[in-house]
Amino acid sequence: MTVDSEETATKPNEPAGEGSAAMQTPGAMLEHERSRQGLSVQQAAEGLHLDPWIIEAIEANRFLALGAPVYAKGYLRKYATLLGLAPDVVVARYDALTDTLPVPTPVPVITTTPPQRPKWPKYLAWALLAAIVIAIAALAYQFLWPMLEGVGISSVQSTVTAPPESANVAAAPVAIASGPEPASEARGRETAPTLASAEASTAGAAVPVASNAPAVTTASADPMRLTLAFSDSSWVEIYDAAGQRLLYDIGQPGQARTVTGAPPLTVVIGVVAAVKVQVNDRDIVVPRRANRDSARFTVNADGSVQ
Numbered sequence: 001m002t003v004d005s006e007e008t009a010t011k012p013n014e015p016a017g018e019g020s021a022a023m024q025t026p027g028a029m030l031e032h033e034r035s036r037q038g039l040s041v042q043q044a045a046e047g048l049h050l051d052p053w054i055i056e057a058i059e060a061n062r063f064l065a066l067g068a069p070v071y072a073k074g075y076l077r078k079y080a081t082l083l084g085l086a087p088d089v090v091v092a093r094y095d096a097l098t099d100t101l102p103v104p105t106p107v108p109v110i111t112t113t114p115p116q117r118p119k120w121p122k123y124l125a126w127a128l129l130a131a132i133v134i135a136i137a138a139l140a141y142q143f144l145w146p147m148l149e150g151v152g153i154s155s156v157q158s159t160v161t162a163p164p165e166s167a168n169v170a171a172a173p174v175a176i177a178s179g180p181e182p183a184s185e186a187r188g189r190e191t192a193p194t195l196a197s198a199e200a201s202t203a204g205a206a207v208p209v210a211s212n213a214p215a216v217t218t219a220s221a222d223p224m225r226l227t228l229a230f231s232d233s234s235w236v237e238i239y240d241a242a243g244q245r246l247l248y249d250i251g252q253p254g255q256a257r258t259v260t261g262a263p264p265l266t267v268v269i270g271v272v273a274a275v276k277v278q279v280n281d282r283d284i285v286v287p288r289r290a291n292r293d294s295a296r297f298t299v300n301a302d303g304s305v306q
Contacts, residue, residue, distance in 0.1 A: 026076055026093040031059035033083040047082050050075070061097065147235065147270045147294055224263040224299065227278040229256045235270035251275065263301040270294050279303050 034044055041059075045052040057065045058079060063072040076094055077087040228236060230251035238247040240261030247259050251274075269275050272286050272295045284305050287297050297305050 024093060025061050025097065026090045027059040027061040029085065029090060029093065030076075030079050030083060033085055034059075037083065039083075044079070044082065048075075048078050055079070063094070063097070143293075222301075223260045224265055224301065225258060225260050225280050226265055226267070226299065227256060227258045227281070229276040229278075230254065230274060231276070232271065232274035234272075234274040235268075236275065237266075237268040239266040241265075263299060265299045266296075267299060268294070268296045 034041075039047075041052050041055050045055045048055070054066065054075060057063070058072075058075055063069075066072040066075060073091055073094060076090050080087040080090040226238060228247075228251060230253055232253050233250060235250050236247055236257070237245070238259050238261070239245055241264055242262065244261070246261045246265075247257060249257070251257060253274075267277070269277075269286065271293050272288050273293065275286070277284050277286055279299055280303065282303065284299070284303070286295050287305060288295050299305055
């Protein structure tokens with residue numbers, strides 16, 4: 001009996017009664033060794049720098065109160081080292097218990113496609129931009145088209161169809177004899193004098209006039225004086241009865257321009273409100289079309305306007 005007692009005392013890592021079920025738990029091993037060394041719970045807690053309730057939980061095998069298994073194993077290793085027990089043996093006893101926290105299984109990351117954001121703000125921006133462009137185009141059409149229609153087109157036609165000056169001089173009597181054109185044919189009058197003058201000049205050059213041919217009666221008319229007074233900038237064009245250009249310019253504010261030519265005179269004004277017109281020192285009313293700033297009209301030999 002003495003020998004057994006000495007062998008038991010010399011093996012602190014193998015406490016007495018190790019074969020019993022209670023001694024197989026890590027808490028019982030640590031509690032038995034602490035009591036054998038004469039340490040209180042408070043002293044063991046101070047030696048480990050832990051709270052006393054942690055020591056009590058370890059010795060009672062209440063490892064769930066300690067949190068995750070990694071923390072419980074850390075406490076067991078420190079406590080076993082303090083008491084001089086083998087940490088691996090104590091941890092192995094802990095792993096054999098069934099009331100420990102299970103190691104959490106990693107949850108697979110579920111990747112989902114985020115919902116697509118509506119694209120209507122992008123479409124709204126494009127629609128707004130299109131509306132702005134359309135509005136600008138409408139304003140440009142409203143303010144610029146009258147001038148382009150009344151000035152630009154007629155100027156291009158006059159440049160293309162204007163005959164040489166010699167032909168205009170030769171054709172002047174024929175144009176005067178033909179008389180003023182109707183108002184419905186006002187747009188095509190740039191080309192009419194040109195064709196008439198060309199035919200007259202060709203006929204005059206190819207066929208000599210016989211002495212016994214009937215005389216051609218021409219209407220005689222005094223030259224007409226046309227005065228334009230500008231209160232603002234405006235484009236003007238003036239052509240005489242032979243289609244000869246008398247004025248083709250932009251009038252400036254405060255300026256007055258006077259031309260003289262054989263009637264009827266064809267007049268194109270870009271901005272009617274900016275020009276005051278006089279025929280032989282007599283004011284005339286410039287005809288205007290609805291919603292148009294420009295005007296195109298003819299002044300006859302008797303001073304009438306159409």
